[in-house]
Amino acid sequence: METVNTALCSYGLSGKVFHAPFINLHPGFQLLGSWERSKKLIQTDYPHVKSYASLSALLADNKVELVVVNTPTDTHYDYTKQALLAGKHVIVEKAFTTTVAEAEELNQLAQKKGKKLSVYQNRRWDSDFQTVKKIIKEGLLGDIVEAELHFVRYKPTLSNRQHTEVPGPGAGIIKDLGPHIIDQALHLFGMPNAVFADMRITRPASQINDYFESILYYDKLRVKLKAGFLVREPVPSYIIHGTKGSFLKSRADAQEDKLRVGMKPNTSDWYTEPESEYGLLHTEKEGKVIREKVKSLQGNYLGYYDAMYKSIVDNQPIAVTAEDGINVMRIIEAAIKSNNEQKVTAL
Known part of the structure; x- marks a missing residue:
């Protein structure tokens, strides 16, 4: 099996939890190492890999074919551009960039260089979203007229990740949690x-x-998006209403929680939701009104990397394209403009 040699731009929370475990597990990828500025941690978890002293050293390694830009948002444009110019395929964490113009430039550069460029929208592979997507796709609710997507947490204290709390072009919740639900909304509708x-x-x-x-x-549809850090008792994270019925679903995917405590995504039931978190379907089916729980589909972020592998090796379509990332940035920019002007912004 052909392997894609891959390196990370950092080995903090993102590298340790969301990327390295899946790259290491997938037989089509070879984890070569990570750029580490101060703490040298990746070799503790993966003794066979390198710790690069700089980005230039990482990009100069001819073995590296794929670079994961998982650094603060305001660095995404610069690091991704350098990686593409060095002839590497690139996965970029969300938010893609800080502006639409930056995102469009990177997309054009990737096309010019003939390299794959993708935004890491792993939440498309959450168990809850997979289930919501299936319900809508099967037409169980009829024509969708209203949808709500929430990404809320209870974190009244500030994060120790300073780049998320200090004002700047990459800061703010709309570029932190926002890209998750914006991408999901655009993927659905x-x-x-x-x-x-x-x-x-x-x-x-x-x-x-x-x-x-x-x-x-x-x-004929309105989609409401909401994110915040002061929600101790959340309502359902997905509320979908159609001409035939409704579907309510919690945000119950716990892949992140399991990965944070060191669990590996190498079991057949990764990730399976408990029955207590199954969604509620209230609709009409074959002339009969039903109100029942729906078993959640399995979630697995490995699906993102599997799709990325097939795109690089077999030239199949990219699951999350640069254009997808550009569209998310278009929504973010329009939302910021709307907030500043306190009026609806046309696209």
């Missing part, structure tokens, strides 16, 4: 006609917007 957004600071010590609510306007 496509690009809207217009956007309205409200953003504010809710935590006493916060310097950046840590709450946002947005409405995406479609011809």
Whole structure:
């Protein structure tokens, strides 16, 4: 089996939890190492790999074919551009960049260089989203007229990751949790006609917007998005209403929690939700009204890397394209403009 030699741009939370375990597990990838600025940790977990002293050293390694840019958002444009110019395929963490213009430039550069460029939207492979997607695709709700997607947490204290809490072009919840639910909405329903957004600071010590609510306007559909850090008792994270019925689903995928404590995604039941988190389907089927729990589909972020492997080796379509990332940035920019002007922004 052909292998894709891969290196990370950092080995903090993102590298340790979301990338290295799946790269190491997938038979089509070979983890070569990571750029590490101060703490040298990757060799503790993966003794066979390198710890690169600089980005230039990583990019100069001719063995490296794929680079994962998993550094703070305001570095994505620069590091991705350098990697593409060095002839590498690139996976970029979300948010893709800080502006639409940067994202479009990177996409054009990747096409010019003939390299694969993808945004790491791993939440498409969450068990809860996979289940919601299936319910909608099967037409069990009829024509969708309203949808709500929430990504909320209870974190009243500031993060120790300073780049997420200090004002700057890559900071703010809309570029942190926002890209997850924006991408999911666009994946389900496509690009809207217009956007309205409200953003504010809710935590006493916060310097950046840590709450946002947005409405995406479609011809016959409204999609509401909401993210915040002061929700101790959340409502269902997915609320979908159609002409035939409704589907309510919690955000129950616990892959991140398991990965954070060192569990590896190498079991056949990774990740399977407990029955207590199954979604509620209330609709009409074959002329009969039903109200029942729906077993959740399995979630596994390995699906992202499997799709990326097939794209690089077999030239199959990229699962999460640069254009997908550009569209998310278009929504983010429109939302910021809407919030600043306090009016609906047309796309």
